[in-house]
Structure formats: C-alpha cells, structure tokens
C-alpha cells in the first residue's frame with residue numbers, strides 16, 4: 001500500500017480532524033419548508049385566491065393557476081437551495097440524499113408547472129377559445145414569450161432527468177442539459193413579477209420575492225464558483241501514483257493547505273484534474289486511506305475518460321478537490337462491532353473507514369469482486385483488519401460461478417457473520433450490490449438505522 005510521503009518529518013504527519021457536525025435538525029428543515037409554504041399560500045389567499053375558488057369558472061381557474069405557479073416556484077427555490085451543497089445540510093444528510101431530494105423537487109416543480117399552464121390556458125380560454133389563450137400566453141402578454149421558452153426548458157430538463165432518459169445519456173450530456181434549467185428559471189421569473197395579482201400589485205410581496213431570489217442567486221454563485229476559485233488558488237499536487245490491480249490505481253494528492261483541512265475516512269471529494277481537456281469536469285472519488293496532513297489517497301478504477309486520465313495522471317499534476325462530502329463515516333459507529341462490505345472499487349471507502357476503527361469494533365470485511373485480477377490491496381486490508389481484532393473474507397468470481405444464488409441473502413450473510421444482527425453494516429459498491437446487502441442485512445435482523453451506504457445520485 002502506498003502511503004503519502006511525509007513533508008519533512010514523520011512526526012509532522014497527522015490524521016485530519018473530522019469535519020464539524022451539523023447542528024441542523026430535521027425540525028429546522030421542516031420549519032423552513034413549512035414557513036415558505038405558509039408565505040406562498042398566505043400570499044395567494046391574501047390576494048383573493050381562496051375567495052375566487054368556486055366563483056366563476058374563469059376566476060376559479062385563475063386562482064388555481066396562481067396557486068400552482070407559486071408552488072412551482074417554491075419547489076424550484078427549495079431544489080436550488082439543495083444544490084448549493086451547503087455544508088450545514090450536507091453534514092447532516094449527505095450530498096447523495098440532497099441530490100435525490102433535488103431531483104424529487106424538480107419532478108414536483110414540473111408537475112406544478114404543467115398544472116399552472118393547464119389552469120392558465122383554461123382560464124384564458126373562457127372568453128376567447130383555446131387557440132386565442134395559447135396565443136396570448138405564449139407571446140401577446142408581456143414577458144410570456146420568454147416565459148414560454150423558460151417553461152419548455154424546465155420541462156425538458158425534468159424529462160431528461162427521469163431514469164429512463166438519464167440512462168440513455170452520458171453523464172456530461174445530462175449535466176449540460178441540466179445546466180440550462182438555470183436559464184429556464186430565470187426566463188420565467190419576470191412574468192411572476194409583472195403578471196397576476198400576487199406581486200404586480202403588492203410591493204411588499206414583490207420586494208420579498210425578489211429579495212429571496214437575489215439572495216439565492218448570490219448563494220449559488222458563491223457556493224459553485226466562489227468555492228471553485230478558492231480551491232483553484234490552492235491546488236493539490238499528485239505526490240504518488242501506485243498501480244494496484246488491473247485498471248485500478250491509487251493516487252495521492254498533497255498540498256500545504258491540507259494542514260488546515262478536515263475530512264474522515266468514508267468521505268469523498270469531487271476531483272478536478274487541471275490538465276488540458278479535463279479541467280471543466282469533476283468526478284466523485286472516495287478516500288481510500290485515512291486522510292492525513294501528508295495527503296489524500298483515492299483508489300480509482302478506469303471506467304471512462306476521466307477515471308482513465310486520473311489512473312494515468314503524472315506526478316506533480318495540479319488537481320483541485322471540492323469537499324469532503326458524505327456522511328457514511330466512522331461517526332455512524334459507536335462501540336458496536338462492524339461489518340464492512342466492499343464490492344469492486346467500493347473497497348476504497350471501506351479501507352479508509354476501516355483505518356479509523358479500533359479493536360473494539362472487531363471489523364469483518366466482506367470483499368466481493370468478479371475476478372482475481374480486480375482484487376486490490378488485499379494484504380493491506382488484511383493487515384488493517386487483523387490489527388483491529390477483525391478479519392477479511394473474499395468472494396471472487398462472476399455471479400453464475402458462485403455456490404449460492406444470492407451471496408448477500410440473510411442466510412448467506414449470517415453464515416459468514418453469525419453475530420450480524422449486533423453489527424453496524426457499512427456497504428460501498430455497485431448499486432445492485434448495495435441494495436442486495438441492504439435487503440439481506442435487514443432480513444437478518446439488522447435495524448435499518450444500522451445499515452449505511454452512499455446512495456447513487458446518478
């Protein structure tokens with residue numbers, strides 16, 4: 001196993017402290033969502049939304065169009081807050097959950113948008129017919145042409161994020177389509193302010209609405225670009241590259257500012273290689289050793305362009321990292337015994353996690369790979385486990401060649417780890433394996449709150 005090269009003397013190298021725990025509570029998040037919903041529904045009601053319901057058909061449809069429009073904006077605002085990756089929330093929920101909630105809010109936004117359009121057209125169609133309504137709402141009314149373009153973009157982005165479509169697109173293609181949502185949202189903002197009764201005739205409400213949007217835009221610019229420039233000003237450099245197994249390489253990144261960094265085993269960073277053609281793209285890679293002031297180690301499998309470039313990166317290359325992210329860290333374990341399951345390249349986070357455990361955790365590592373050639377750093381993992389009163393079991397070979405149909409069924413897991421129900425289970429690897437382990441562990445009696453994994457967000 002390659003260890004980061006100490007800067008001057010061994011005594012100067014020490015593990016990085018853990019990032020501060022978030023003090024955000026579920027109730028805080030609930031209160032913010034509740035307050036915003038109350039403001040939105042309150043605005044609608046204050047401007048005659050409730051009294052219009054059940055009045056004439058036109059007034060009812062207009063009222064419903066206003067309510068669904070406001071709820072659409074609220075879902076958009078909440079979704080955008082999540083992609084600021086604010087450490088306050090990330091430390092509590094993890095980036096994977098935040099991205100998944102962002103996706104759900106995007107879907108909710110698209111549903112409200114579709115309803116908003118339908119009610120709007122229904123209301124305008126009453127005096128002059130549907131075609132006239134569509135004509136007015138897509139061009140004749142002020143800012144509606146721009147809004148129509150924005151709405152189409154938002155709907156397309158949501159459709160492109162549905163699993164079926166997403167699986168057909170490359171990550172980059174999906175990501176850049178996704179970025180156009182910012183334009184879509186900005187384009188539809190003006191009609192909210194100048195049309196309808198909610199903001200056009202109420203300066204207090206208008207001031208509030210504009211203020212929260214401006215604040216959010218500033219927050220996003222800082223969190224996405226501000227942090228990027230801070231990281232750019234103090235890049236790390238590749239200090240060691242070690243070939244571990246077929247297509248698998250460990251890369252250590254070092255730099256002076258790591259002395260002030262905080263991170264824990266089990267976490268991951270978004271890694272951006274500052275080389276021609278790659279600087280614009282960042283990829284998530286997990287720490288594969290306990291992070292220290294001497295370096296951050298990542299073990300990467302060559303799967304496509306970025307990971308291939310990273311596994312072949314030259315010593316000294318500048319790399320910037322954003323993070324650390326992830327809440328599947330040794331913090332989730334108290335004094336319980338631990339089962340760590342690593343599949344394929346998922347063994348990286350398992351190793352950094354294992355390194356931070358103590359003998360009281362008696363860690364058992366289940367290492368699943370589909371071929372001998374893929375096995376990486378087995379001696380190192382055995383050394384770490386043995387030093388902590390633990391052991392390693394490997395499961396090698398394609399699924400069809402295994403003795404059992406499901407190596408992660410409750411029976412199979414209990415055979416390998418008889419005291420499973422008393423353990424905390426940590427799992428990292430391909431999504432299908434993570435799900436199989438979660439299922440098997442639950443069936444074997446492990447409480448859900450004792451099973452931890454990083455969820456796939458793509």
Ligand SMILES: Cc1cc2nc3c(=O)[nH]c(=O)nc-3n(C[C@H](O)[C@H](O)[C@H](O)COP(=O)(O)OP(=O)(O)OC[C@H]3O[C@@H](n4cnc5c(N)ncnc54)[C@H](O)[C@@H]3O)c2cc1C
Nearest residue numbers: 171282283284285286299300301303304305306307345348
């Ligand atoms: C939290 C997390 C931790 C990870 N840790 C490791 C690790 O320690 N070692 C390792 O080898 N791999 C890890 N991965 C997977 C790694 O990020 C992808 O293999 C890598 O980004 C592939 O990019 P590519 O250009 O080489 O391949 P591509 O051919 O572009 O992508 C291959 C697949 O990787 C996924 N992917 C690509 N880009 C991204 C991205 N920016 N964000 C999320 N997923 C993406 C997509 O599913 C894609 O289909 C991790 C992924 C996540 C989500």
